Amino acid sequence: MGQPEFSTSMVKKAEKLIELGLVEYQGLGVWFTKPIPGYNKSNEPHRVRADKMFNFSCDCQGYRIKEAKYKNLSSSVWPVCSHIAAVVKFEQLKKQKERLERERQRDANQCKFEFPQEAVHVSA
């Protein structure tokens, strides 16, 4: 298996999909990417799947053409598309957020200091 390589245009479109909140995790290794308004002719979402080895596949035409070429050995390029790029980035951001949230909670627990009693009972 080759390392997936995303082209600049794929990355750009993936960033747009994330920015507009059009990527949704459906569970069980399936994500939907909704169409970018005014960009796609179709209004159907694309379905991205990941197998247990985290090999991604997509139901869009671009991906299927590349997959067919890869399978019949007319291309050595591992098939990817902008939807897969969006899902990979989406998951990276989710992990990053979870890590920051954990760190914040840990810091919040450390900040529960004891307020000195003498400071509470200040005599007039």
Ligand SMILES: [Zn+2]
């Ligand atoms: Zn796709």
